[in-house]
Amino acid sequence: MIQSIYKQDLFKDKVVLVTGGGSGIGLRITKELLFLGAHVVIAGRNEEKLNLATEALQDYRHQLSTVSCNIREEQQVDHAVDKILSQHNQIDFLVNNAGGQFPQPADQMKIKGWRAVIDTNLNGTFIVSQKIYKQSMKRTGGAIVNILANMWNGFPDMCHTGAARAGVENLTKTLATEWGPEGVRINSVAPGVIRSSGFDTYDEDFTAYLKTTPKDNKAYRFGTEAEVAAAVLFLLSPAANFITGETIKVDGGEPLYSPKFPHKEHGKMAPWDGTGKF
Numbered sequence: 001m002i003q004s005i006y007k008q009d010l011f012k013d014k015v016v017l018v019t020g021g022g023s024g025i026g027l028r029i030t031k032e033l034l035f036l037g038a039h040v041v042i043a044g045r046n047e048e049k050l051n052l053a054t055e056a057l058q059d060y061r062h063q064l065s066t067v068s069c070n071i072r073e074e075q076q077v078d079h080a081v082d083k084i085l086s087q088h089n090q091i092d093f094l095v096n097n098a099g100g101q102f103p104q105p106a107d108q109m110k111i112k113g114w115r116a117v118i119d120t121n122l123n124g125t126f127i128v129s130q131k132i133y134k135q136s137m138k139r140t141g142g143a144i145v146n147i148l149a150n151m152w153n154g155f156p157d158m159c160h161t162g163a164a165r166a167g168v169e170n171l172t173k174t175l176a177t178e179w180g181p182e183g184v185r186i187n188s189v190a191p192g193v194i195r196s197s198g199f200d201t202y203d204e205d206f207t208a209y210l211k212t213t214p215k216d217n218k219a220y221r222f223g224t225e226a227e228v229a230a231a232v233l234f235l236l237s238p239a240a241n242f243i244t245g246e247t248i249k250v251d252g253g254e255p256l257y258s259p260k261f262p263h264k265e266h267g268k269m270a271p272w273d274g275t276g277k278f
C-alpha cells in the first residue's frame with residue numbers, strides 16, 4: 001500500500017509521462033503520482049514489463065496507460081507522444097527516468113556499448129524532452145525532472161553512464177534557460193545507492209560490491225525508492241515553482257566523504273519507505 005507525504009489530489013488530473021516507469025524507481029514514482037490523482041503514462045521498450053506494471057496497478061487502471069517506445073528512436077518517440085496527445089490534450093509533467101548501464105572498466109569497453117548507453121541516457125532524454133516541449137509544454141507550460149546518478153567524482157567502471165548523466169545535468173541548466181520563458185521548469189534528481197530492482201540486473205561481483213556500499217554515506221544505509229520519488233514529486237509540485245535548472249542529490253551525502261571526514265556507522269537516519277510512520 002502506497003502512502004505519500006504529499007496531500008491527496010496534489011496532482012489530480014495532471015498528465016505525466018514517466019519513461020522507464022514499469023520497474024524500479026520509475027515504478028515507485030508512477031505509483032505515488034497515481035495515488036495523488038495524476039494520470040500517468042508509462043513508456044518503455046519492454047511490453048511485458050509494461051503489462052506486469054499495469055496488472056500490479058489494477059486499482060488505478062482508469063488513471064494509467066502505457067506506451068511502448070524505445071526512447072533512442074526519434075520516430076518511435078514522435079509516435080508515442082502523438083498517441084498520448086490524441087488521448088489527453090497536454091502533457092503537464094515528464095520524468096526522464098529510463099536508462100541503463102553496465103559495469104566495465106573504460107579500457108575494456110566496446111565502442112558499441114559506450115554508444116548504446118550514451119544513446120539511451122543522454123540522447124533519449126533529449127529526444128523525449130524536445131518532442132514534449134514542442135508538442136505540448138511550449139503551449140501549456142510544465143515541468144521536467146531528469147534522473148541522474150552519483151557521478152560527481154567521475155564514475156569509475158561506468159564511464160559511459162557518468163558521461164551521459166553529466167551531460168544531462170548540463171542539459172538541465174540549458175533547457176531551464178531556453179524554456180523557462182514558456183513556463184517550463186527543468187530539474188534533476190541524482191540518486192545514490194538505492195535499494196531497487198536494478199540490483200537484480202547486475203552480475204555477482206557487482207552485486208557483492210553493491211552490498212558493501214551502505215557504509216559509503218552519512219546515513220550509513222541504502223536509500224529507498226520512496227526517498228527518490230519524494231524528491232521527484234517535490235520538484236514537480238507547486239512547492240518548487242521557484243526552482244529550475246537545479247539538481248537535488250538523494251544520496252545520504254555520499255560525495256562528502258574525505259579521509260579527514262569519513263562516514264561513521266550509526267542507525268539514526270531511518271529510511272522513509274513510503275509506508276511507515278514519520
Ligand code: ADE
Nearest residue numbers: 044045070071098099120
Ligand atoms: N529503458 C531502458 N532503456 C530504454 C529505452 N531505450 N527506451 C525506453 N525505455 C528504456
